[in-house]
Amino acid sequence: MDHAFYEEKDGIAVITFNNPPVNGLSHGLRKAIVEGVDRANNNTAIRAIVLGGTERAFSGGADVTEFGTPKAGQAPTLRTVIEVLEQSAKPVVAAINGVCLGGGLELALGAHYRVAAAAARVGLPEVKLGILPGAGGTQRLPRVLGLEKALNMIVSGQVVKAATLADSALFDKVVEGDPQAAAIDFAKGLASDVPLKRVRDLAVSDADADALLLNARNAVKAGSARFPAPAACVEAVAASTNMAFDDGLAFERQQFTQLLNSSESLALRHVFAAERAATKIPDVPADTPLRPINRVGVIGAGTMGGGISMNYLNAGIPVVLLEQKEEALQRGVATIRKNYENTMKKGRITAEQVEERMNLLSTTLSYDALGEVDLVIEAVFEDMGVKEVVFRELDRVIKPGAILASNTSTLDVDQIAAFTKRPQDVIGLHFFSPANVMKLLEIVRGAKTAKDVLATCIDMGKKIGKKPVVSGVCDGFIGNRMLYAYRDAADEVMLQGAAPSQIDRALENFGFAMGPYRVGDLAGLDIGWAIRKRKKEADPQGYEEVVADRLCEAGRFGQKTGAGWYRYVAGDRKPQVDPEVENLIETFRKEKGVTSRKISDQEIVERCVYALANEGAKILEEGIALRASDIDIVYLNGYGFPLHRGGPMHYAQQAGLFNVVRALRQFGATSARPQAWQPAALLEKHAESGDALK
Structure with a gap:
């Protein structure tokens, strides 16, 4: 494969990158750029060099698949390529189109001149991968944008249109048309006797530098305490103001290397790759024709139905909202x-x-009134009898070829599909509350769901700003099925002696936004109680009472009643430990013959998080999830798992699967329900082999 094309146009050497999809700066492309520049410099007929990409991308930056591999450091490195550009005897002009991000922008900063399309998008978003620009970005960008603007862009990872920076030294020209043609014309007009401009030779001058840097340090400390990269970005940019250029480069590289090996960067890079993998379905070709979605129907105008509707309205798609009663309908519209x-x-x-x-x-x-919608989503009460009534009606009125979706969070999508004469058109679209805010969209693929229905829903999920993950059919799908295991682990450690407040605190210190008992009070304990009561009615002998049942019997449903696992003062959502709950739990322990013991925060975290990973492994081996990383995306975007930990499966991998399996066996040895702690066969297999879960 030719990683770059070299051609000569009226004395201008044009090097066009060819590493689709976004011209990632792989070893092959880096080598091709150096070879092209050398070739141009050795030809006396060449006056200048133009570097360019495609309409889609100048360069999206480093090839992240090379991180941690020998190719990442194989010569020529990106820093070497930039030095080659700076040292070129003939002027180098970067023609910037599409995206110019990370290493791509650093490469462009190594050119002597830059011509950009107004709509080109530029930035140094490395901080979002837990690292910082490692090829001079923290030293060169402040020299062309000024300290404040460069600091803000680098620390936030902000990406902006070239047009917004047209008046800065970053660009020599910003054009509305083809930047490569403009760059060639620009190169032809360069005087041969003028010294070449190098960004490295500019100075960073800002009278308010100390104040700007102090404010940045304080802001980072307050807002990014769990991530080391933003603080390192500030210090690297600070080096551009108080160090010689080469010393600043060396400091930047030192910071980059430290961050690259951090657990936080490993987690963020894992998430970056996982999000892109999640929408690739092995048996659904990328070119599968999509069904048009020009109008959407939503059944139910409650909190969930209204939130779902907003997603489509935000995307400019008309929505028909259905309710049974006018009062409920108007209340939903008002909300x-x-x-x-x-x-x-x-x-x-x-x-x-x-x-x-x-x-x-x-x-x-x-x-x-729903006859002409292209997609209809029901968001009614979580009861199979109610779903049956809805889907039989939808089957009657919805036009052929339209997609029928259920927002069910636990029920059998195949059974729902069987209520219709078109099971191939039925799918689960599980939104998370509040649906207009939460990013996760669990797409449940039924046994008979058509491939184009699945492809259409994945595409639509991305268009409405969601992070789609495909799940197979089982009770609770990926997220809620794992949630059951997580809550059971928390309840067991509570029964053994930990207080709800200690469990919440331990998991929040680990990084969860909220512990399980605070979440329960926020969502309402009566929801889970209703589900448990149905299970008890179905199997009275097999049902095992839990502490939450006692709370609900006492009318403690959480924040909505002012009391749940905690008590709440009117107008204040801050949870307060309630001695009444502690007494209730102690009574429950005595009834169960349990003597409480002191439990460490570390044990609480390991029990709860390893329970998640173990259930995730079972889901993976059953084929409910396609990849371990898909499970991580579900938990990061729908259940508050800490981003800097990378998701439960990634975290288990980093902790060591051997250690996880060993801990599970130890927990099972002291449990009243040892079968719940039985390690998944897949987990045992990978713990033995040392291979990563895929």
């Missing part, structure tokens, strides 16, 4: 409007945008 107006008050959308979105919403009390 949607209120949500938009609150967003407007925060300055995120305009009053005009509020009206545009509301005008895309229509309402109905009749299923017949």
Whole structure:
């Protein structure tokens, strides 16, 4: 494969990158650039050199698949390539189109001149991978943008359009048309007797440098305490103000190397790759024709139905919202409007945008009004009998070829599909509450779901700003099935002696946004109680009472009643430890014949997180999830798992699968339910082989 094409146009050497999809700076491309520059410099007929990519990308930056491999450091490195550009005897002009990110922007900063398309998107987003620009970005960007602007871009990873920086020294010219043609014309006009410009020779001057850096350090300390990269970015940029250029480069490299080997960077790079892998389905070709989605129907105007509707309204897609009663319908519409107006008050959308979105919403009390929608999503009560009524009606009125989706969080999608004469058109679209905010979309593929239905829903999920993950059919799918194991582990360690507040605190210190008992109080304990009561009715002998049942019997449903696992003062959501709950738990322990013991925070975390990983491994071996990384995406985006830990499967891998399996066996040895701690066969297999879970 030719990683770059070399051609000569009227005395200008044009080197065009060819490493699709985004011209990642792989070893092959780096080598091709150096060879092209050398070839041009050795030809007396060449006056200047133009570097360019495609309409889609100048370069998306480093090839992340090379991180941690010998090729990452194989000569020529990106730093060497940039030095070759700077030292070129003939002027080098970067023609920037599409995306120019990370190492791609660092490469462009090594050129003597830069011509960009106005719509080109530039930035140094390495901080989002837990690292910092490692090829001079922290030293060169402040020299062309000034300290404040460069600091903000590097520490936040912000990506901006070239047009917004047209008046800076970053660009010599910003054009509306083809930047490569403009760069060639620009190169032809360069005077041969003028010294070549090098960014490294510029100075960083800012009278407020000390104040800017102090503010940046304080902001990073307050907002990114769990991630070392933002703070390292600040210090590397600071080096551009108080060190000689080469010393600043050396300091930047030292910081980069330290971050590259950090657990946080490993986690973020894992997530980066996992998000891209999640939408690739092995038996669904990338070119599968998609069904058009021009109008969506939503059944149910409650909290979930309203939130689901907002996703499509935000994307400019008309929604028909159905309810059984006019009062419920108007209440749902009022809530949607209120949500938009609150967003407007925060300055995120305009009053005009509020009206545009509301005008895309229509309402109905009749299923017949849904006849022409392309996708319909039910968001009704989680009961199979209710779902049956809805889907039989949808089967009657919805046009052929439309997609019928259930927002069920636990129920059998295949059984739901069987209520229709078109099971191939039925799929699960499990949104998470609040549906207009939460990023996760669990797409449940039924046994008969058509491939184009699946492909269409994945594509639509991305268009409405979600992170889609495909799941097979089982009780609870990926997320909630694992949640059962997590909560059971928490309940068991509580029964053995830990207080709910200690369990919450331990898991929040680990990085969860909220512990399981605070989450329970927020969501409402009556929801789980209703599910457990149905299970008890179905199997009275097999049902085992839990502490939460006693709380609910006492009317303690969480924040909504002012008491749950904690008590709450009116108007204050801060949980307060309640001695009444502690007494209730101790009574429950005595009834079960349990003598409480002192339990460390480390044991709490290991029990809860390893229970997640173990259930995840079972889900993986059953084929419910396609990849271990898909499970991580579910838990990171739907269940508050800490981003810097990379997800439960990644975390287990980093802890060592041998250690995880050993701990599971130890927990089972002291448990009243040892079968729950039996390590998954897949986990045992990989612990033995040392191979990573895929």
